[in-house]
Amino acid sequence: MAGTDAWMTRWAAADAARCLRRPTAADDKYSRGVVGLRTGSDAYPGAAVLGVQAAWRTGVGMVRYLGPAGATALVLARRPETVTADGRVQAWVIGSGTDAAARTAGEAAVLAGILAGDMPVVADAGALDLVIGAAAPLVVTPHAGEHARLRALLGLGPAADRAASARSTAAALGAAVLLKGAETVIATPAGWSAVVDAGPPWLATAGTGDVLAGVLGALVAGRWAQRPGTVEDLGPVAATAAWLHGRAAVLAAAQAGHGQAGGAQIGGPITALDVADALPRAVAAILAG
Numbered sequence: 001m002a003g004t005d006a007w008m009t010r011w012a013a014a015d016a017a018r019c020l021r022r023p024t025a026a027d028d029k030y031s032r033g034v035v036g037l038r039t040g041s042d043a044y045p046g047a048a049v050l051g052v053q054a055a056w057r058t059g060v061g062m063v064r065y066l067g068p069a070g071a072t073a074l075v076l077a078r079r080p081e082t083v084t085a086d087g088r089v090q091a092w093v094i095g096s097g098t099d100a101a102a103r104t105a106g107e108a109a110v111l112a113g114i115l116a117g118d119m120p121v122v123a124d125a126g127a128l129d130l131v132i133g134a135a136a137p138l139v140v141t142p143h144a145g146e147h148a149r150l151r152a153l154l155g156l157g158p159a160a161d162r163a164a165s166a167r168s169t170a171a172a173l174g175a176a177v178l179l180k181g182a183e184t185v186i187a188t189p190a191g192w193s194a195v196v197d198a199g200p201p202w203l204a205t206a207g208t209g210d211v212l213a214g215v216l217g218a219l220v221a222g223r224w225a226q227r228p229g230t231v232e233d234l235g236p237v238a239a240t241a242a243w244l245h246g247r248a249a250v251l252a253a254a255q256a257g258h259g260q261a262g263g264a265q266i267g268g269p270i271t272a273l274d275v276a277d278a279l280p281r282a283v284a285a286i287l288a289g
């Protein structure tokens with residue numbers, strides 16, 4: 001497809017399998033990873049539910065959710081397993097369902113602390129204006145509009161194509177970049193990059209990006225719980241998150257299309273929550289080999 005380099009790694013099931021781990025008898029909830037989400041707002045409470053549901057359904061030891069009272073109530077109504085007390089995490093997800101213009105000074109200070117810390121951070125949507133200069137291992141997950149705004153903040157001009165654009169953003173930011181689209185491009189600061197078939201066009205529906213952020217947070221927490229890494233390790237994990245998200249969308253669309261085999265051209269309409277709910281089948285299929 002136009003906008004990506006033919007030589008780039010195209011992430012496939014075998015690549016995703018290397019980034020997933022089946023829990024063992026030696027595991028406990030902490031060894032499987034704890035992901036914390038500071039997402040959702042009074043304007044967009046649903047984004048909190050979507051990210052939390054996606055994180056649980058990707059498979060993680062614990063999900064902490066910290067957000068406004070209304071969003072917290074919705075999260076607990078959908079997923080009472082969610083822990084709403086602050087505490088240790090192995091990865092943060094910030095920004096989904098938030099608006100930078102509506103951020104309080106208190107929330108800005110908390111997010112600045114997270115970005116200055118040593119736990120990895122997935123930054124989406126309303127947190128993307130805060131990421132420049134972050135010390136934490138960071139992966140940003142912009143769509144095209146958000147990416148253009150981020151590049152403007154970094155003082156970057158136009159690039160030759162989407163892949164080059166993601167790579168130069170990653171280099172300038174010192175963070176991994178997951179640039180969403182029908183083909184999702186992932187790049188790291190050292191120049192590693194991959195392209196992932198994002199899934200069927202049915203995915204172009206509100207909230208699927210919030211789901212993807214939850215998937216990625218869960219995978220990063222699981223990875224860091226086993227073995228803390230660097231920003232370069234976030235690239236393959238991000239590609240795997242995009243791959244799983246796309247595969248879950250294929251499965252959900254196939255189910256919506258009354259069981260037709262899933263593919264880009266067939267299936268029926270899906271919602272973001274349908275994608276989150278199909279994640280266990282996508283994970284199980286990968287782990288089954």
Ligand SMILES: NC(=O)C1=CN([C@@H]2O[C@H](COP(=O)(O)OP(=O)(O)OC[C@H]3O[C@@H](n4cnc5c(N)ncnc54)[C@H](O)[C@@H]3O)[C@@H](O)[C@H]2O)[C@@H](O)CC1
Binds near residue numbers: 043046047099143206
């Ligand atoms: N149920 C919910 O609570 C939902 C909350 N959401 C949240 O809503 C907030 C606003 O996100 P939006 O993405 O709608 O708006 P944004 O304010 O990020 O940007 C929308 C603008 O970017 C432009 N744009 C260019 N390329 C685009 C692309 N590929 N996709 C989307 N916009 C593109 C659009 O034309 C538009 O002018 C975010 O915090 C997001 O997380 C959305 O995820 C939808 C679902």
Ligand SMILES: Nc1ncnc2c1ncn2[C@@H]1O[C@H](COP(=O)(O)OP(=O)(O)O)[C@@H](O)[C@H]1O
Binds near residue numbers: 212
């Ligand atoms: N035409 C398309 N085909 C396949 N996937 C798409 C298409 N358009 C968008 N997507 C995917 O849908 C998701 C949309 O994310 P995003 O724009 O952040 O939505 P939201 O903010 O509503 O959650 C991303 O994973 C993106 O890769």
